[in-house]
Amino acid sequence: MSNGWNDDRFMAAAASYARRALGRVWPNPAVGALIVRDDGDGPVIVGRGYTRPPGGPHAEVVALTEAGEKARGATCYVTLEPCSHQGRTGPCSVALAEAGVRRVVIGLLDPNPRVAGRGVAMLRDAGVEVASGIREDLCAALHAGHVSRLTRGRPQVVLKLAVSRDGYIGKSGAGQIAITGEDVFRRVHILRAECDGILVGIGTALADDPVLNCRLPGLGHRSPVRIILDTSARLPLDSNLVATAAEVPLWLLVAADADPERTEALTSAGCTVIRLARPKDGRIEPQAAVRALGQRGITKLMVEGGSAIARAFLDADLADEVIISQSELVIGEGGIPPFGDRGVDLVSQDPGYRTVGQRTVGADTMTHYVRDRSET
Structure with a gap:
């Protein structure tokens, strides 16, 4: 089969895998990655990964770890451009190049100003072949929240x-x-x-x-x-929401002038109180x-x-x-x-x-x- 057919197929599979991370890894994007090797008998997935919670490895590193030496000469399919900066984990672009991956196929370029094409440039500078925009519509939908937060601030x-x-x-x-x-x-x-x-x-x-x-x-x-x-911080202390605040995080968006005794009591009960300016009509x-x-x-x-x-x-x-x-x-x-x-x-x-x-x-x-x- 042609590269194009396989690229579409494996990118869709990577996007499906990425869904396992949705809702679990914010503020990071929920990325999916596959390492695919073809030794002449057809492509075989040898590594799979999705983003782990903050502080844990990114999708590409998880997939590379599973693939081991089989990553050398293989293709990596990743739903979002590999990062190029040092955070709590190292740059995924460097990890892919050092693992000897021959080709990287990217679904969506990352609008994060710390990445924004730098990941692609780092890979190409290391001699890695790069293709981008593969199943871009699918990956854009998957990463819509990440893009919105970076471009719209929400x-x-x-x-x-x-x-x-x-x-x-x-x-x-x-x-x-x-x-x-x-x-x-x-x-x-x-x-x-x-x-x-x-x-x-x-x-x-x-x-x-x-x-x-x-x-x-x-x-x-x-x-x-x-x-x-x-x-006005009216949520009752005996509500089901407050009663379960220790099990599932509960954030209250209240006006800056909300009753301090009420907000202190809610905070003591395990709620996170976030104060915002009160507009003229009285509602946030x-x-x-x-x-x-x-x-x-x-x-x-x-x-x-x-x-x-x-x-x-x-x-x-x-x-x-x-x-x-x-x-x-x-x-x-x-x-x-x-x-x-x-x-x-x-x-x-x-x-x-x-x-x-x-x-x-x-x-x-x-x-x-x-x-x-x-x-x-």
Whole structure:
């Protein structure tokens, strides 16, 4: 087979492998790498790696370690340009060259100013053949959070909603309503496990008393940081969120002038309190929230709040992806629209969003929209 066919195939495999690191390695990108050797009988994967948590080895080094001497003369497929700087680990470009890798195939060049083409230059200077932009669309989607944090100063934002057949997320005075089924529940919790943080507003926290962890068997340790927009530090000390703060990190975004006794009590209970400026309308602005999260290393954020939070993130043009799950349930009179006074058409009919997927999940339908950022 041609190099091009194999390059596409192995890059897709490297991207699939990289997903194992999503939500686990921030502020670093979740990179996947494969070492592939061909001694005349066809290509064989001899090394596999994905980024380990901060302080651990990068994907390329993990793959090189597994390959050992078989890396000499082989090809490395890596979803993001190998680093060229000394951090808590050494430069991966140097490691690849010293291992005798003959060729490196890169999915996406790294916008990190400490890399940004330097990794490619180091490899070529060492005599390594380099090809880049292979399955770039796939790798760009994989590393969207890393790129967003570096270029926009904020994480990639994924807004998730469940709506009834008649387009509502709940019913006034009815409390929490289960709208979608178990199949959607499982898919949403897999998505939670691939995010660094999950955000809701204090209204949702008070009304639902959620835990916001990942509740799939074997994935509890993959629960994202729970983040609450809590301007006045109202989260109760006896809430499920505070009760589990020692198990899964809980960050509260509060106004700078929030009651110091309340914030001290919440801090003593294990919460991380992050103070932000209070705007004129009294509520923390979504832009300020995501900037603060980006500064603390969050690269991919799921927003699961109610109608007000969803509308605020849309109005601020911060929702990079919107995932809407729709069931056959009919709520009827008293239904709560998903975006303040607007329905799903606020996204589905917005030319700035494109539909990238729609699938039947059990008895429900999940539609995935992505914001076109080509002009921003």
